[in-house]
Amino acid sequence: xxxxxxxxxRSEIAVRVIRACREMDIRSVAVYSEADRESLHVRLxxxxxxxxxxxxxxxxxxxxxxxxxxxxxxxxxxHPGYGFLAENADFCQACRDAGLRFIGPAPAAIxxxxxxxxxxxxxxxxxxxxxxxxxxxLGEDFMAEAAKVGFPVMVKAAAGGGGKGLRLVRNPKDLEAxxxxxxxxxxxxxxxxxxxxxKYIEHPRHVEIQVAADGVGGIVAFPERDCTVxxxxxxLIEESPSPAVxxxxxxxxxxxxxxxxxxxxxxNVGTVEFLLDTDGSFYFMxxxxxxxxxxxxxxxxxxxxLVNVQIRLAAGEELPFGQDRAxxxxxxxxEHRINAEDPAHSFAPSPGLIGRVELPGGPGVRVxxxxxxxxxxxxxxxxxxxxxIVAAPDREQAIARGVRALGEFAIEGVKTTIPFHRExxxxxxxxxxxxDTKFIDAMKEKKEMHPVP
Amino acid sequence: MEKNDLNExxxxxxxxxxxxxxxxxxxxxxxxSKRPRPMTAVCGFPGRNLAAVPCPGVGVFQxxxxxxxxxxxxxxxxxxxxxMGIVEGVGAPKRVEAPxxxxxxxxxxxxxxxxxxGQPLFFIxxxxxxxxxxxxxxxxxxxWKARGSALDRDRKD
Numbered sequence: 001x002x003x004x005x006x007x008x009x010r011s012e013i014a015v016r017v018i019r020a021c022r023e024m025d026i027r028s029v030a031v032y033s034e035a036d037r038e039s040l041h042v043r044l045x046x047x048x049x050x051x052x053x054x055x056x057x058x059x060x061x062x063x064x065x066x067x068x069x070x071x072x073x074x075x076x077x078x079h080p081g082y083g084f085l086a087e088n089a090d091f092c093q094a095c096r097d098a099g100l101r102f103i104g105p106a107p108a109a110i111x112x113x114x115x116x117x118x119x120x121x122x123x124x125x126x127x128x129x130x131x132x133x134x135x136x137x138l139g140e141d142f143m144a145e146a147a148k149v150g151f152p153v154m155v156k157a158a159a160g161g162g163g164k165g166l167r168l169v170r171n172p173k174d175l176e177a178x179x180x181x182x183x184x185x186x187x188x189x190x191x192x193x194x195x196x197x198x199k200y201i202e203h204p205r206h207v208e209i210q211v212a213a214d215g216v217g218g219i220v221a222f223p224e225r226d227c228t229v230x231x232x233x234x235x236l237i238e239e240s241p242s243p244a245v246x247x248x249x250x251x252x253x254x255x256x257x258x259x260x261x262x263x264x265x266x267x268n269v270g271t272v273e274f275l276l277d278t279d280g281s282f283y284f285m286x287x288x289x290x291x292x293x294x295x296x297x298x299x300x301x302x303x304x305x306l307v308n309v310q311i312r313l314a315a316g317e318e319l320p321f322g323q324d325r326a327x328x329x330x331x332x333x334x335e336h337r338i339n340a341e342d343p344a345h346s347f348a349p350s351p352g353l354i355g356r357v358e359l360p361g362g363p364g365v366r367v368x369x370x371x372x373x374x375x376x377x378x379x380x381x382x383x384x385x386x387x388x389i390v391a392a393p394d395r396e397q398a399i400a401r402g403v404r405a406l407g408e409f410a411i412e413g414v415k416t417t418i419p420f421h422r423e424x425x426x427x428x429x430x431x432x433x434x435x436d437t438k439f440i441d442a443m444k445e446k447k448e449m450h451p452v453p
Numbered sequence: 454m455e456k457n458d459l460n461e462x463x464x465x466x467x468x469x470x471x472x473x474x475x476x477x478x479x480x481x482x483x484x485x486s487k488r489p490r491p492m493t494a495v496c497g498f499p500g501r502n503l504a505a506v507p508c509p510g511v512g513v514f515q516x517x518x519x520x521x522x523x524x525x526x527x528x529x530x531x532x533x534x535x536x537m538g539i540v541e542g543v544g545a546p547k548r549v550e551a552p553x554x555x556x557x558x559x560x561x562x563x564x565x566x567x568x569x570x571g572q573p574l575f576f577i578x579x580x581x582x583x584x585x586x587x588x589x590x591x592x593x594x595x596x597w598k599a600r601g602s603a604l605d606r607d608r609k610d
Contacts, residue, residue, distance in 0.1 A: 034571055050569045051511050065570070068511040068542025072567045098543060 001315050002026050002076045002101070007041070008066045009081030012368045012387060013291070014041035017079045020307035029073045031066060033059035035378040040370040047073055054380045060084045063091055067098050077101035077314060079307075083382070086290040087114055103314040105268045105289050113264055113287040123284040126263035128256045131275065131283040133198035142179050145197055146172065152200040155179055157186035157193075164189040168200055201283075203436040203452045205276040206230065207242050208288075209257035210298045212309055212326070215267030218319035220326035221254035222298050225271075229424060231347065231440045236417070237424060238294035239334040240301045242276075243395060243433025249280050254327070260287070268313045269295075269306060278453050293337065293387070296368060300333040300391040302326065331364070331391040332398045336406065336421045338369075338386040340377045343420035350415035351379040360408035364391040364401055367409075377414055385416070395433070399425050459483060502584050504553055505573035512542025514549075514568045523564075525575060529557050533583070537575060540568060549574055553583040 006029040007017045014030060018041060021028040030045030035054030042048040049069040052059030059065060061084055070078060078095050080086040080103065089110040095102040104110070113119045123130050134145045137158060146153050146169070155178055157165025165186035167178040179195065187193040210222040226242030227235045241250070257272040264287070271292050273285040295306045302325075313319070341347040353376045359367045369386035371377070377385060390405055392398040406422045427443065429435045434451035442449050463485065466474055475484035508514075516523035516538055525537035531551040538549040555577040562574040 049511055050571050052570050059570075064542060064544030065511055068544070069569075071543060072511055072513070072569075 002311070004029060004046075004073065004075045005077045005079055005103070005311070006031065006066070006070045006073065006075035006100075007045070007079045007081065008060070009079070009084055009086075010036050010039060010041060010060060010381065011370045011384065013081040013293075014039075015044060015370050016368055017081065017307055018044045020305060020311060023305075024308060024311060026311070029069065029075050031060070031069050033380070035380050038375055040372060040375070049073060054378065056084065056380065063094050067094060067100070070095075070098065070100055075100065077103055077311075079103040079311070080290065082290050082293055087288070089114065101314055103268070103310055105266055105270060109264050109266050110289045113266075113270075113289055116286060119287055120284065122263055123260055126256075126259045128260050128272075128284045129282065131198050131201070134196045136196070137194045138179070138196050142197065143172070143175060146175055149197055149199045152202070154198045154200045155182040155195055156198060157182065157190060157195055159186065159190035159192040159194070165195065170200075201275055201277050203278050204228075205242070205244050206235075206273065206285075206437055207245060207253070207276045207282065208271050208273040208292075209253050210269065210271050210292070210295070210306070211257050211261045211266070212269045212306075212313065212319060213261050213266045214313055214317070214319045215265075216318060218322075219258045219261050219266070220319060220321070220323050221257045221261075222326050223301055223329050224250055224253055225292075225294055225297050227294060228435060228437050229430070229440060230437050231444070235294065236337055236440065237334060237421070238297050239332070239395075239398070240297045241329055241332065244276060246280070249276070249282070253282060254323075256282075256284070258323075260284070269310050293384070294335050296366060296387065296389040297333045297335045300331055300366065300389060301329055303328075303330050331393060332395045333389060333391045334398050334402050336388040336402065337384055337417070338388060338409070338411075338421070339383040339417045340385045340414045341383050341417055342415035343417050344415075347417070349379065349383045351377045351383075352414045353377075354411060355413040356410065357412075358408065358410040360388065360405035362405070362408075364398075365405045366390070371411070385411070385414075388421075396431075399431060502555075502579045503558070504555065504577050504579055504583075506537060506549060506552060506575040506577060508540060508562075508568045508570060508572040508574050509547040509549060510540050510542055511569050512540040512547070512567070514562050514564060514566045514574065515539050515541060515546075516564050518546075525557055525560065527557050527560055530580075531555060531557060531577060538562070551577065553577070553579050555579040555583055 004027040005021055007014045018028045028045045030041045030048040031051045032042045033052055033054050051065040051069050052062055078100050085091040087110055089107040092102045092107040092110055120130055132149050152170040155167040165182050167182040169175050169178045182195050183193040186195060205228040207224050207226050209224055213219040223240055224242050224245050225238050225240045227238045229237035260272055271288040274282040275285055276282045299306055340350045342350050354371055357373050366389045367386055371385050388405055390398055390401040392401045403425050406418055409418055424430050429449055429451055432451055436452045472488050473486040476482040532554045533551055535551045536548055537551055540547045557575055558578045559576040
């Protein structure tokens with residue numbers, strides 16, 4: 001086992017990894033930017049190294065700075081957390097070249113799964129369902145292709161991103177005009193007008209499967225996490241098990257995730273994301289080759305420590321349990337991402353000095369955070385300041401526990417999304433579990449809302 | 454001794470590099486000193502004329518590239534941009550440069566020492582022309598206006 005691990009990250013996830021290290025009797029090295037001097041991860045780690053200025057390019061994203069800190073402290077392994085360099089295959093390779101173990105999959109797996117098109121091809125080969133669409137780039141026969149896929153369809157730019165060159169077409173007679181507009185938009189935005197077609201899923205849910213693989217044949221898939229409560233593709237609430245997933249769907253999803261991990265030669269932990277349709281069919285979206293923000297949900301549901309698992313796998317140990325253990329659902333768990341944002345003003349970031357913090361407690365309540373009274377939330381990084389994760393015997397009790405814990409949770413000095421989370425938990429459609437990924441936007445815009453079948 | 458005689462002595466002393474002078478006959482006489490009186494510290498902050506030289510990155514500090522002479526020593530004058538040391542980590546070595554012109558007062562680092570970003574490696578006493586301007590004073594003076602003046606009349610309560 002490693003004697004010392006450097007954590008190439010900040011905030012609550014750095015704290016989370018330090019805690020796992022301490023329980024495993026591994027020394028931890030925190031790295032921090034000048035803006036994070038006060039952060040809790042700096043205080044909790046056994047050693048801390050200032051690696052650069054506030055902007056992440058010179059600190060948390062700098063290979064040289066992080067690897068220099070690892071060398072200076074004689075760390076043996078690097079835990080990348082999530083975000084920053086966590087899914088950077090070049091960084092993973094640079095760690096290896098510097099004689100450090102990267103706590104995550106091999107660079108080849110990160111590369112293969114990081115490119116969406118390659119990951120899709122891999123999924124297809126592994127028999128994992130993908131969203132029906134045009135086999136390749138769209139030519140002049142778009143009408144025939146669309147008819148094959150079935151309306152409504154989504155026209156997408158191949159070089160796409162940020163909603164550019166994205167067109168929803170419900171009616172076949174609009175297709176020609178929309179294809180032309182999407183091409184023009186893609187050309188203007190990406191200098192590349194290649195487009196493709198995909199089936200449009202009217203009421204999608206975002207459901208993902210956590211996997212762990214030891215590289216020598218042991219691959220397990222955990223119960224799903226439902227991350228449907230999103231605002232502009234930003235997850236806000238995650239829960240497990242999903243109110244929309246039956247044991248039969250779960251088993252198919254877990255099988256699909258394991259098949260994909262096997263096909264990719266995956267090792268360490270990762271997450272396979274799916275879109276779940278109302279009829280129970282699901283489609284592969286992408287793979288996250290790292291620990292997820294929402295990993296505690298799975299930890300509470302299964303009673304396992306995923307960071308511990310991650311470190312052991314990276315150190316070359318084999319998975320000590322099989323699929324039966326991984327499949328166990330012991331509780332219902334819900335995570336709330338508490339952001340320093342003002343929900344009343346379109347979730348604008350709200351950095352600043354935190355005057356007072358009161359963390360909730362009691363049965364089934366876990367808080368992962370790096371803040372404390374007197375801490376200043378810097379403006380350089382994302383606005384996640386805490387995660388509240390509750391566990392209870394069933395969904396109804398978990399919601400009641402969440403409402404109670406959010407009521408105890410007091411943060412003064414910055415605006416937070418705590419009131420927003422209470423609003424969601426008390427919403428009729430959330431309680432009924434009948435919502436899709438558009439739920440939050442509809443709720444914020446006070447649109448008329450109907451239960452999703 | 455007359456006061457005029459004393460003036461003569463003092464004028465003469467000005468032409469020398471004497472700092473203190475004492476003259477006594479039978480327990481009577483005079484003494485004077487040109488040494489400035491020790492100032493009592495007003496506060497514990499370093500003066501405006503003192504600047505830290507922060508470390509540019511993580512690594513091992515060296516005085517200079519291998520085989521080159523040490524440049525930064527206490528009491529030595531440096532100009533803005535002068536090399537004061539290098540930090541060797543992963544990637545290209547980083548230059549420690551004087552942030553302004555002045556005289557090296559403190560050396561807080563030694564060759565072979567592990568250093569981190571932002572750590573003060575030296576303090577330099579800034580040359581007069583390198584001292585930053587004073588911060589602006591407490592804003593504009595407040596001028597009161599008589600009741601009934603334009604300002605008061607426009608006020609909406």
